[in-house]
Amino acid sequence: MKIRMGMVGGGEGAFIGAVHRMAAALDGEIELVCGAFSSNAERARRSGSALHLAADRVYTDYKSMMKAEAALPATQRMQFVAIVTPNHLHFPVAEAALRGGFHVMSDKPATFNLDQALKLRAIVSETGLRYGLSHAYTGYPLVKEARLRVAAGDLGAIRKVVVEYPQGWLADRQEDADNKQAAWRLDPTQAGISSCMGDIGVHAANLAEYISGHYISAICADLSALVEGRNLDDDGSILLKFENGAKGVLMASQVSVGEENALKIRVYGEKGGLEWSQQEPNTLWLKWPDRPTEMLRTGADYLSSLAAVNTRTPSGHPEGYLEAFANIYMAFIGQIRAAENGTALDERSADCPSIKEAVRGMSFIENAVAASASNMKWHKLPNY
CATH class of the missing domain: 3.40.50.720 (NAD(P)-binding Rossmann-like Domain)
Incomplete structure (x- = not known):
């Protein structure tokens, strides 16, 4: 049914x-x-x-x-x-x-x-x-593959995470141009205390934690409203510390002229690195010091069972944003069926953003705003 x-x-x-x-x-x-x-x-x-x-x-x-x-x-x-x-x-x-x-x-x-x-x-x-949260970028097959490769120790202990999410759609005052999407995102009474970090920066932070397998433990933030007259941030840069001692950089911007939805992450460990881009989601790059860079592709037989179960089309056929979003929904309804039938979660259903990510996301947003307004360099991010 x-x-x-x-x-x-x-x-x-x-x-x-x-x-x-x-x-x-x-x-x-x-x-x-x-x-x-x-x-x-x-x-x-x-x-x-x-x-x-x-x-x-x-x-x-x-x-x-x-x-x-x-x-x-x-x-x-x-x-x-x-x-x-x-x-x-x-x-x-x-x-x-x-x-x-x-x-x-x-x-x-x-x-x-x-x-x-x-x-x-x-x-x-x-x-x-059951409670699910639409952090859809974690739904891409190769994002799941990246997480598993890191967890398996392929890159060694993680040292550095660089994640960026530039957009350009708010480079001018779209909120004055009868743009409903811009208007509410820049209205503190509807969006909350942040536009850029609340809308896209939180996605970048979530992706950094999801792939690295480590929580962000402290931040040093600089948020700005670069378009004159705005009450909420439209740009921000944040230095990150992770619970395992790794360091990171997060950049999010809604005023990067010419950019569309250029979410990208790079993760570096003691033995290797990886790179994934949302605008080229079917490719995951693995980088090594002693051999050529590897290119992994969605739908290939060498990927994990978790990546495979989240892939719908044969290799060479793009798996995009809607499919990644649909993977979040499939995991979520798998949880509903398990709850109603009294059965255990399968591998796919267990991998769904939940209330834990909900709390961590709001903690990141509020602490980023507070850190940016403070003269203190580092602000601890509580682990709720």
Whole structure:
């Protein structure tokens, strides 16, 4: 049976809602059955109609949706909700869903602030329900391969991590050009205390921890609003210390003119290094001091079983952003099925961003902002 999904947010004019829907639908394992797509009632109804949902399963607010869905027979109601609203609504929607008995898949960052993230962790623990977070870049097959190669000791002890995420779409004042996506990301009442670090820097930090296998333990940050008149950062550079003693550099920018979505990571150990780029995701480079650089390719027989199970097409056929996003969804619904059937998680389902990454992400964002505003060089990043 398909897993039944609801959605809050993601109506007309939204970007990430459509991405979530396409990713969730890709493998034919999830069915969108209901939604509260907008705080504007008419826009919500139009959005639901465009998605061919029954009128009585299209709601005008998330509270009504949780109540009405919970009242339906267990075989009809949604089993989980995808939260794709601006940041300020992530926590109240997630809390309402969990209290109503529904699993949650949330867009990142998980909450508006760290205090909410810690409260959310307590609610997840209390309810025993599944919580997933859409750190989609960890869904790429070769990112998973990189993580496993590092964990196996192929590179030796990790010494250095360099991760960068430059974009150029906010190099001018898009928030004044009727750009909905820019407007809410640069509005402190909706985005929180950070734009650049909250939107993309947190992805870079998550990827650094995921591949290296080590938590970031301290940061030295310099965040800026380089476009005049902005209240939130649109650029930042951060020095990193990792729990194992490794050092790192993180750069994130939304004002790097000409850049699209150029997330890239390099990890260096005692014996070798690796490099992966989101804009060329089918290639992973392994670098050695005593032999030629190796090029690993998605879909090849020499990759791990985890990379293989997250690959859908034969070698040479690109596996891209939607497929990586879909891998997060497949891992998440694997957790739902395991929870409902009382079975153990398989390798794929066990590898899904969770409430742990949610808390760490909010801790990174808040500490990056605090560190940038401080004259103290290093700020410890608590391990929650």
